[in-house]
Amino acid sequence: MLRMENCRKVYDEQTVLEHCSLELASGSILGLIGINGAGKSTLLHCISGAIPVDEGTITWKEQPVLDHPEVKQKIFLVQDEPVFAQTENARELIEYLSLFYPALESELFYDLLSQLKLNPKQPFSAFSKGMKRQVLMAAGLAAHPELLLIDEVFDGLDPFARRLLQGQLAAQTVEEGMASILTSHRLSDLENFCDEYALLDEKRILHQNSMFQTQQELVKVHLAFDHPIDPTMFQDFEVLKLEIHSRMAQAILRGSHDEVEAKLRKQKPVILEIFDCTLEEVFLAQLEKREELQ
Structure with a gap:
């Protein structure tokens, strides 16, 4: 279970998160909603351990995330704006990620790229933003994380890519008990796919409930x-x-x-x-x- 308790994050004297708490069980998909600038991306980065919180605790299965690489290996973050070296390609990316994610399944990654008709040897300089997101989402799924975090899920994806990646995410949720937190400006993407939602506003989670x-x-x-x-x-x-x-x-x-x-x-x-x-x-x-x- 993910447990975020009473967390606070400050950037340049501006408080982004305050008294922020959230819980998510394994095998659940949560849609995180909030207006632009509410702190959704910051919250995902804190949960992943990419940036530290200034106060509070974040644990995955009762183990602290921050400063514990063995816990971070179980969490994968798909950022809204993937940053790749222009000369790098998907093959090099997956080889690099395999150093940090021991459960990563290269065969699944290449299979997803094949279905998406993406060339793993083509440099990222030739890829659109949507294509880069497809690569990173495929990598996140291939890593078989226990907790998958996706900022602006399905943004810029064509209908085929959306259906393929949704299907793979749903399958791993059921078969592996993977938990996911998804954000999107298209709330219909979350409504039709998530088990529950959480509203981030006023720097904290104001409301969390199941869709049902x-x-x-x-x-x-x-x-x-x-x-x-x-x-x-x-x-x-x-x-x-x-x-x-x-x-x-x-x-x-x-x-x-x-x-x-x-x-x-x-x-x-x-x-x-x-x-x-x-x-x-x-x-x-x-x-x-x-x-x-x-």
């Missing part, structure tokens, strides 16, 4: 009445978001589908539609709710 539990606890409703809506009709609900336009309303409410429907039916709406919330809707509603409380 979120869908059980939050619902989106569309309402219409034959009279102007009185906002007090929602006073018995925990409201994350509410928009009223005369006789129509849209809301995100906390509660089960059946519970919310039963309470709203008592208000005798002309139209009542209830939907599951998307991850993007949950994300925006939680941020708006936080701003209202400030």
